[in-house]
Amino acid sequence: MTVYLDNAATTKAYEEVGDLVRKVMCEEYGNPSSMHSEGMAGEKYVNKGKESLARILKVKEKEIYFTSGGTESDNLALIGGARALSRRGKHLITTCIEHPAVYNAMKYLEEEGFEVTYLPVTGGGQVESATLKEALRDDTILVSVMQVNNEIGTLLNIKELVQTVKEFRADILFHVDGIQGFAKYPFFPAKLGVDLYSLSGHKIHGPKGVGALYIREGAKVRPLLYGGGQQKDMRPGTENVPGIAGLALAAEMLWDNHGEKEARIRSLRNYFIAGLTKLPEVVIHGEKEETSAYILSVGFAGVKSEVLLHGLEEKGIFVSSGSACASNHPAISGVLKAIHTESAYLDSTLRFSFSEETTSEQIDYTLEVLYNIVPLFRKYTRR
Amino acid sequence: MKYQTFLIKYGEIGLKGRNRFIFEDALVRQIKFALKKVDGKFAVYKSQARIYVDCDGEYDYDETVEALQRVFGIVGICPVVRFAEEGFAALKKEVLSHMQEMYSDKEYTFKVESRRANKSYPLNSMEINRDLGEVILEGMPNMTVDVHHPEVLVNVEVRNEVYLYTQVIEGPGGMPVGTNGSAMLLLSGGIDSPVAGYMIAKRGVSLEATYFHAPPYTSERAKQKVVDLAKIVARSAGPIKLNIVNFTDIQLYIYDKCPHDELTIIMRRYMMRIAEHFAKESGCLGLVTGESIGQVASQTMQSLASTNEVCTLPVYRPLIGFDKRDIVEISEKIDTYETSILPFEDCCTIFVAKHPVTKPKLEVIRKSEEKLAEQIDELVATAIETTEVLNVRP
Numbered sequence: 121m122t123v124y125l126d127n128a129a130t131t132k133a134y135e136e137v138g139d140l141v142r143k144v145m146c147e148e149y150g151n152p153s154s155m156h157s158e159g160m161a162g163e164k165y166v167n168k169g170k171e172s173l174a175r176i177l178k179v180k181e182k183e184i185y186f187t188s189g190g191t192e193s194d195n196l197a198l199i200g201g202a203r204a205l206s207r208r209g210k211h212l213i214t215t216c217i218e219h220p221a222v223y224n225a226m227k228y229l230e231e232e233g234f235e236v237t238y239l240p241v242t243g244g245g246q247v248e249s250a251t252l253k254e255a256l257r258d259d260t261i262l263v264s265v266m267q268v269n270n271e272i273g274t275l276l277n278i279k280e281l282v283q284t285v286k287e288f289r290a291d292i293l294f295h296v297d298g299i300q301g302f303a304k305y306p307f308f309p310a311k312l313g314v315d316l317y318s319l320s321g322h323k324i325h326g327p328k329g330v331g332a333l334y335i336r337e338g339a340k341v342r343p344l345l346y347g348g349g350q351q352k353d354m355r356p357g358t359e360n361v362p363g364i365a366g367l368a369l370a371a372e373m374l375w376d377n378h379g380e381k382e383a384r385i386r387s388l389r390n391y392f393i394a395g396l397t398k399l400p401e402v403v404i405h406g407e408k409e410e411t412s413a414y415i416l417s418v419g420f421a422g423v424k425s426e427v428l429l430h431g432l433e434e435k436g437i438f439v440s441s442g443s444a445c446a447s448n449h450p451a452i453s454g455v456l457k458a459i460h461t462e463s464a465y466l467d468s469t470l471r472f473s474f475s476e477e478t479t480s481e482q483i484d485y486t487l488e489v490l491y492n493i494v495p496l497f498r499k500y501t502r503r
Numbered sequence: 504m505k506y507q508t509f510l511i512k513y514g515e516i517g518l519k520g521r522n523r524f525i526f527e528d529a530l531v532r533q534i535k536f537a538l539k540k541v542d543g544k545f546a547v548y549k550s551q552a553r554i555y556v557d558c559d560g561e562y563d564y565d566e567t568v569e570a571l572q573r574v575f576g577i578v579g580i581c582p583v584v585r586f587a588e589e590g591f592a593a594l595k596k597e598v599l600s601h602m603q604e605m606y607s608d609k610e611y612t613f614k615v616e617s618r619r620a621n622k623s624y625p626l627n628s629m630e631i632n633r634d635l636g637e638v639i640l641e642g643m644p645n646m647t648v649d650v651h652h653p654e655v656l657v658n659v660e661v662r663n664e665v666y667l668y669t670q671v672i673e674g675p676g677g678m679p680v681g682t683n684g685s686a687m688l689l690l691s692g693g694i695d696s697p698v699a700g701y702m703i704a705k706r707g708v709s710l711e712a713t714y715f716h717a718p719p720y721t722s723e724r725a726k727q728k729v730v731d732l733a734k735i736v737a738r739s740a741g742p743i744k745l746n747i748v749n750f751t752d753i754q755l756y757i758y759d760k761c762p763h764d765e766l767t768i769i770m771r772r773y774m775m776r777i778a779e780h781f782a783k784e785s786g787c788l789g790l791v792t793g794e795s796i797g798q799v800a801s802q803t804m805q806s807l808a809s810t811n812e813v814c815t816l817p818v819y820r821p822l823i824g825f826d827k828r829d830i831v832e833i834s835e836k837i838d839t840y841e842t843s844i845l846p847f848e849d850c851c852t853i854f855v856a857k858h859p860v861t862k863p864k865l866e867v868i869r870k871s872e873e874k875l876a877e878q879i880d881e882l883v884a885t886a887i888e889t890t891e892v893l894n895v896r897p
Contacts, residue, residue, distance in 0.1 A: 427719055428719075430722050431719035433723075500758060500854075
């Protein structure tokens with residue numbers, strides 16, 4: 121049995137998405153900038169893509185810009201936003217549990233002369249508005265907080281945080297990294313007062329190498345790339361038409377009935393947790409706060425996460441240690457440290473992440489395998 | 504400058520008396536193998552105790568030189584300008600024009616050294632040297648003669664065509680692979696063993712390799728890393744047959760039965776036994792490891808003696824007297840370093856005791872191994888049977 125529980129790293133594309141991407145690449149391959157009818161066909165997909173995302177986010181079509189993925193969206197939002205507002209101030213705020221695409225963009229901005237405050241989080245991975253309020257300064261120009269944490273799944277309290285910021289000063293840009301939340305949870309940037317929102321294609325059963333950034337009309341962002349005038353010069357370069365078409369279709373499909381899907385996965389997740397707690401010395405990270413149904417972070421004391429990961433792999437079960445992005449570095453997860461995880465679990469944590477393809481049989485099978493191999497691995501671990 | 508030929512200089516092979524043709528043929532074979540992936544049409548041949556690579560038509564000069572620089576046995580590579588033999592007056596003109604093209608940028612000292620294959624040529628080599636020297640001196644005011652330590656040695660060979668070369672690019676030296684039998688390398692994902700393999704191959708030995716992995720304690724990526732390392736070594740050493748042994752059950756069994764501070768030594772003894780099994784099976788004449796005295800607990804004199812005693816084949820340890828930084832230097836030179844330092848768990852790191860024995864006594868180790876009697880033969884047999892074999896090509 122193959123059980124893919126690494127959907128927060130990437131997802132399998134919907135069949136329909138694969139078909140459409142192929143069609144756009146091989147049959148309707150025109151460049152949207154060409155004046156002939158083939159070009160029009162390409163343009164149609166770009167416009168349709170904007171329409172789909174705008175509908176799901178309840179924003180205007182002209183506020184959607186396509187990028188090469190989540191990392192570029194985050195970089196454009198943060199670096200472009202900070203540069204545009206740098207004359208008003210040099211202070212930026214983010215949290216200490218952001219994805220490297222945000223964290224390292226902030227580190228870069230420090231080199232450009234900006235000052236960054238990294239907010240601490242609670243034991244459940246939540247940012248408290250009081251903490252944010254304290255960090256706000258007269259020269260604060262941008263705040264970035266993620267919608268769903270990619271390692272432990274915390275749903276951050278964006279509504280309250282935006283309010284705190286906007287009450288303090290309305291012209292501070294508020295960016296949300298929505299990579300793990302988009303189309304799974306309702307999120308309406310315009311209604312919330314969010315100025316910038318990043319999303320990615322391959323986390324929602326779409327293609328890799330495509331994403332988008334919502335930029336509120338009137339919000340000032342300086343482009344990172346310069347070129348042939350596409351996307352109002354905000355993000356020039358021939359549009360990735362097949363990618364955009366695939367992203368839009370995937371978003372539509374995932375968003376359709378998102379509530380029911382979430383509820384079903386939530387109950388699978390709860391069932392999984394109940395099964396896991398039958399093992400001794402197991403901890404669920406981030407449970408003190410509201411978490412995404414799609415992500416579950418579990419610590420198994422006395423087992424090295426990498427070993428357990430490969431042990432599961434031998435049985436056809438694919439998961440991540442910490443998060444796939446962070447685990448390229450041998451260092452221990454920064455998020456787990458930020459939520460004050462006991463040291464016994466730091467190097468012993470796996471991330472299970474679900475999708476609408478996940479079934480209860482798969483969960484049962486995974487539990488059964490864990491019941492067998494966790495005690496075995498615990499025996500062969502140097503303590 | 505367009506070179507149509509490379510003259511290949513080889514050192515040690517020249518000394519091999521009546522076996523010489525064996526070495527030369529191997530070198531020709533290795534050169535052909537190395538040039539397979541380079542763009543261009545190459546003719547490699549022996550002629551009058553020399554090896555030539557002709558490359559008429561378009562080819563990539565840099566890639567060609569790079570490929571030749573990896574062929575063991577080559578001491579020097581001389582890029583040759585080749586032109587038609589049309590009398591001495593024409594020859595003088597050609598040589599001067601080539602010299603002007605290559606050496607007009609600053610002052611040089613030079614010397615002409617000529618050979619003629621055709622002894623009926625109107626001038627002997629002394630006369631050719633003298634006359635060409637004169638032509639160059641007259642035509643190029645920046646050149647002066649130095650017969651003892653010339654900066655530019657102008658080699659002119661008169662054959663059916665005229666060969667002119669002035670440069671010698673250094674080759675790796677050593678001996679052509681395939682002239683000294685074969686050996687079994689114990690290859691890990693570390694820095695040392697690929698270097699050890701490279702050094703043995705440089706002496707003309709073809710390589711086979713054995714890698715021990717321990718899934719799930721080691722990952723698919725760690726295995727891929729070893730394959731990648733073998734690939735890099737194969738660029739110089741030629742194709743490598745790689746045996747990938749699943750060592751997990753043996754490792755767990757040793758862990759269950761033996762004192763934990765002896766794990767590494769006992770594990771290594773079984774690795775040597777299994778590697779030797781494959782070595783004998785395919786006619787290898789020795790084992791090769793990347794060990795260096797005292798580098799880690801399993802490489803003290805006592806530990807080496809202990810792992811050595813389980814084999815009957817000689818164990819070659821080309822790095823035995825090297826410091827780590829010397830090994831790193833070679834691994835950087837042969838391009839394995841970057842791959843070696845990728846951070847994946849490897850076989851040795853998980854089952855290592857906090858304080859392993861550094862001076863294992865043979866009797867004690869043998870006694871501990873007796874505790875494995877019940878199942879170990881079966882486990883070893885299974886490991887050998889289930890070994891995956893890959894033919895790794897550059």
